[in-house]
Amino acid sequence: AQSVTQLDSQVPVFEEAPVELRCNYSSSVSVYLFWYVQYPNQGLQLLLKYLSGSTLVKGINGFEAEFNKSQTSFHLRKPSVHISDTAEYFCAVVRSNDYKLSFGAGTTVTVRA
């Protein structure tokens, strides 16, 4: 089985400041990695995914993440956040031969002016 740990449950940040959300995973087999965002009272929206190849992946809304196999991490970053980035962010993995997403507990990002 695989597990996902999001190291921060709450991240307050000022507008235009950078933000990093940390995600570590454990799995005995290779996995695909995802970051989803959930705005209040909405479903999940995919920000970006890592399948293979370049370890730095770019997603929507200026987000990027870096896959680090040796540290089994997939941290999400944005160099300058906006008020509209206030949301909950979920890291998720799926084994390469499977279909069930396993999610972390989520990180709530609150952007303040």
Add this chain to the structure above:
Amino acid sequence: GAGVSQSPSNKVTEKGKDVELRCDPISGHTALYWYRQSLGQGLEFLIYFQGNSAPDKSGLPSDRFSAERTGGSVSTLTIQRTQQEDSAVYLCASSTGTGLYEQYFGPGTRLTVT
């Protein structure tokens, strides 16, 4: 095009009643998933349908939960004899395939059992 839709958006029911939650996946998506999002358990997988294959029900928490998918499209999640611990947001997702294929999520149904 249209995304995944779910109905109702909110459901309040009394303990012991049965409820049905509906999911309309994106047209042409062969895979359909149900997840539950609750305060205590986070996001957890419930059930998976793929084409005409037998569904993977391994995530259903009890035999009070069941789901079906008719005609390879619409899915209904049924909870019988609801309990307060069933209160959660039930999310449906669909995809064109599995594994590396993006799962597109609906807005969810918020179920409150009183």
